[in-house]
Amino acid sequence: MNIKPSAAIRKNYNEISTLCKETGEPVYLTKNGEGDLVVMDIGAFARRESMLRLRETLVAVEEDRLAGKKGFSIDDIDEMMKKAIKEVVDGQHK
Structure with missing residues (x-):
């Protein structure tokens, strides 16, 4: 620190x-x-923000699952994860 x-x-x-x-x-x-x-550093900030958005999304999905709402298919999850990973990787290269 x-x-x-x-x-x-x-x-x-x-x-x-x-x-x-x-x-x-x-x-x-x-x-x-x-x-x-x-x-x-702005790059570190962007990565942190991307990770926070991903965490918020995952928490929201889990809350929906626990409430009995319809889930996502494996293909849906695969696409969301690829998008999230791309955001983090792109944030590291800025």
Whole structure:
């Protein structure tokens, strides 16, 4: 986990940008010793957002299944998974 004081973003923007890109991890910025902001590489953010959307979709499908709603065929699931994987992979190449 990378933690820096908020002043670091003003003084060392390029260093923090490089750190985010190289590690793929967010940098946590503090203000007066307390958590204030999180800075992360745009590619890592896009991947995280794609994974969250996938998780939301899977939870919704499971809730529907538990409620007795009609499910999806294997072909439907295969197509959804291919689409989700493509979104994540495409997000990594941006």
